[in-house]
Amino acid sequence: MYSTVVYKEIRWHGRGGQGAVTSAELFAAAAVRDGFYAVSIPFFGAERRGAHVVAFNRISDTRVYVRSSIKNPDFVVVLDSKLLGLEHDKKRIFSGLKKESVLVVNADKEVAESLGWRNVACVNATEIALKNRLVLAGIPLTNTAMLGALAKVFGEISLKSFEEAVKAKWSGRRAEVNLMALREGYSGVRWI
Amino acid sequence: MRLVLTGNYAAAYAAKAAKVEVVSAYPITPQTQVVEKLSEFIERGEMNARYIRVESEHSAMAACIGAAMAGARVFTATSAHGLIYMSEMLWWAAGARLPIVMGVITRAMAPPWSIWSDHCDLLSLRDIGWIIYFCENAQEVFDTIIQAYKVAENEEVLLPAMVGWDAFQTSHTAEPVDVLSPDEVSKYLPPRRPLPYVIDFERPFTHGSLCYPDRYMEFRYLMDLSMSKAKKAIVEADEEYGDLFGRKYGGVLEKYLCEDAEIAVVTMGVLSGDARYAVDILRKEGYKVGLVRLRVVRPFPSSELKKELKSKKLVCVIDRNISIGRGGILGTEIKALLKNSSANVVNVVAGIGGRDVSYEDIVNIVKRSLDLVEKGEVPEYMWYGIDKEYVVKAVGEYYEPPAL
Structure with a gap:
């Protein structure tokens, strides 16, 4: 029975160019390294930088066949806190949340507190990205810092597997700065 | 690897x-x-x-x-x-x-x-x-x-x-x-x-x-x-x-829980993953449902489909395509195969233009199809998930393909 398969669902929100889709892929790659079955499903909208981009992960101990979009995520990761300030985007971010769902946001404590959600973890991923010069076409690449933050909050996958997934994706200096961002996101994330 | x-x-x-x-x-x-x-x-x-x-x-x-x-x-x-x-x-x-x-x-x-x-x-x-x-x-x-x-x-x-x-x-x-x-x-x-x-x-x-x-x-x-x-x-x-x-797919058709099924859901492509899950949910509710997934369209698996589907009470074909003016393409082909059998074919057009079709949708589709069969009101085909309000606002009416 496929429906007895228990899985956790993650929804990523970012802007085109920030790397939400890449983060979801790295999350799946790390999970698989630790023996989980995981998929990453991107949803592309307008093919341009700055547009609201959504990506999904499903993760389980056994194979998952379901591929429809995620409506009731266990974790929601927000790569750009400004999305939370826009009514339409905020609505998408909060849609389908369950009582126990966790929000992991790229924001300072103050902004995170103002969200009024019971389970919020935050880290200033923009600062981490800028510090590590992870910027492309003027957009801070907050994805690996937020991946680190989710890694800590999710808690079931080793940091080592995330590091290996990053190293498999990039090499040289790009790998280095992304590893730094990953680790800083991991150690810097705080529960509200 | x-x-x-x-x-x-x-x-x-x-x-x-x-x-x-x-x-x-x-x-x-x-x-x-x-x-x-x-x-x-x-x-x-x-x-x-x-x-x-x-x-x-x-x-x-x-x-x-x-x-x-x-x-x-x-x-x-x-x-x-x-x-x-x-x-x-x-x-x-x-x-x-x-x-x-x-x-x-x-x-x-x-x-x-x-x-x-x-x-x-x-x-x-x-x-x-x-x-x-x-x-x-x-x-x-x-x-x-x-x-x-x-x-x-x-x-x-x-x-x-x-x-x-x-x-x-x-x-x-x-x-x-x-x-x-x-x-x-x-x-x-x-x-x-x-x-x-x-x-x-x-x-x-x-x-x-x-x-x-x-x-x-x-x-x-x-x-x-x-x-x-x-x-x-x-x-x-x-x-x-x-x-x-170590991996095979059943040749031209992949079947899931079909042996004792009275209802068959027929799908193709990615929404079959959600369909497997929907079959489980319906089974738990007591419906005898199975899934037939087409893996090959040409050559068309005519004899294999006919053998599998001819004695089902309901064959629910979910088409992620529309032949404008005729209905779903797979549904049309399967209706032709089963014309002299007792199977009732309900052809549902869904998921057009990337519209999400989740397992909840498939559970709904099967229940609605069953209801139509029981009432004897099976249409030539039907659209699933149309925003009727939008259509009525645009053209003043909502069209439902009629029962044959």
Whole structure:
């Protein structure tokens, strides 16, 4: 029975160019390294930088066949806190949340507190990205810092597997700065 | 080797594992990753193949035809407008009996512009003499492309093959894929044998010249004959693959919980994953439901479907396509097969233009279909998920295809 398969669902929100889709892929790659079955499903909208981009992960101990979009995520990761300030985007971010769902946001404590959600973890991923010069076409690449933050909050996958997934994706200096961002996101994330 | 790959990357790895010698393609969303990865393999020397760059899909298929006629193993991939733009060349490839394999990442046709999946692009070319496979996920994309070469190059078949998968939900979804190396695959798929249809300067021949009415029909008959033999080749290729590598897909049809089922859900492509889950949910509620997933559309699995479906109380065919003015394409074909049986076929058009079809939707579809059968009000076909308010606002009425 496929429906007895228990899985956790993650929804990523970012802007085109920030790397939400890449983060979801790295999350799946790390999970698989630790023996989980995981998929990453991107949803592309307008093919341009700055547009609201959504990506999904499903993760389980056994194979998952379901591929429809995620409506009731266990974790929601927000790569750009400004999305939370826009009514339409905020609505998408909060849609389908369950009582126990966790929000992991790229924001300072103050902004995170103002969200009024019971389970919020935050880290200033923009600062981490800028510090590590992870910027492309003027957009801070907050994805690996937020991946680190989710890694800590999710808690079931080793940091080592995330590091290996990053190293498999990039090499040289790009790998280095992304590893730094990953680790800083991991150690810097705080529960509200 | 287990890698986390998108459906598109799985396709590129499959072409590499099949030792493809020539790739010619033109990029189009959502296919682009396939040829990006292949050009990367070729550039790095990981794949001993030639990449022929072209200015359009029409030329891409022309280049594939030339290379295949010279005896090479050839791969290409496209989507939607690219597929339709190359459609004239697709007839030439089939008529020349060239075992080209092509990935078709299904995408809705414009206008209005869309990049998301439905199967109208691929199914509009179902009658031209290409074998048509359709996959559910990235692992199956990898396995099927390799199987497709085995079938297309079979001397009793010699027809080109399209392997379809859904835009984004399969093409860009990354999942664990067990990848075989070229060496492992060579045990299953030997190098392509130069067959009588290969260009040889020592033995020149004329190809594709004028054929009078006293002969043309035999050419089409022979294609039809080969297509009928393709079915056995498809089943055998799947069996042999399973014996060697441990994965098989039931040949032309994959079945789930069908043995005692009174209701059969028929699907194709990525939404079959949610359909499996929906079958479980309905089973728990006491409905005797099973799933039949079409893995092959051409040759059409007529006898296999008829055997499986003829004594069901309800056959619910979910089509991610619409033949405007006729209904779902698979539903139409299956109704024709079952016309003298007691099975009630409800044909549901859903998921057009990338509209999400979740397991909750499929549970709803089955319950509504059952209700229509019990009331004796089965329509010719029905649309699922239309925003009626929007339609009424636009044109003042909502149209429901009537019961027959």
